[in-house]
Amino acid sequence: xxxxxxxxxxxxxxxxxxxxxxxxxxxxxxxxxxxxxxxxxxxxxxxxxxxxxxxxxxxxxxxxxxxxxxxxxxx
Numbered sequence: 001x002x003x004x005x006x007x008x009x010x011x012x013x014x015x016x017x018x019x020x021x022x023x024x025x026x027x028x029x030x031x032x033x034x035x036x037x038x039x040x041x042x043x044x045x046x047x048x049x050x051x052x053x054x055x056x057x058x059x060x061x062x063x064x065x066x067x068x069x070x071x072x073x074x075x
Contacts (some may be wrong), residue, residue: 001039003031006067018073021047027067032060037075039066 001013005026015060016022016035023045033055040051047070054074055061 001005001031001033001035001071003028005029006064016071016073018075021072023070024068027069028071029064029067030060030062031055033057035073037073039071040074042070045069047072053057 001016002010003024004010005024006029007026009026011024015024016039018037028041028042034055036057039055040047041053041055042048042051043066053061053068
């Protein structure tokens with residue numbers, strides 16, 4: 001998983017664990033799912049409430065108007 005935050009900084013998470021929430025402090029606005037699992041994204045930290053975005057394995061997104069503050073790999 002690779003993402004860019006609102007400041008343009010790139011972060012790479014090489015092996016996110018299934019069921020483990022990852023926070024994105026500066027808000028992810030674009031990225032690429034380089035895992036073999038779909039990823040759920042939340043507009044709030046700590047994967048609270050329901051995810052609002054699903055990024056399939058191998059796909060990318062770019063939406064500077066909707067930052068995501070946490071994500072978690074799904075089965």
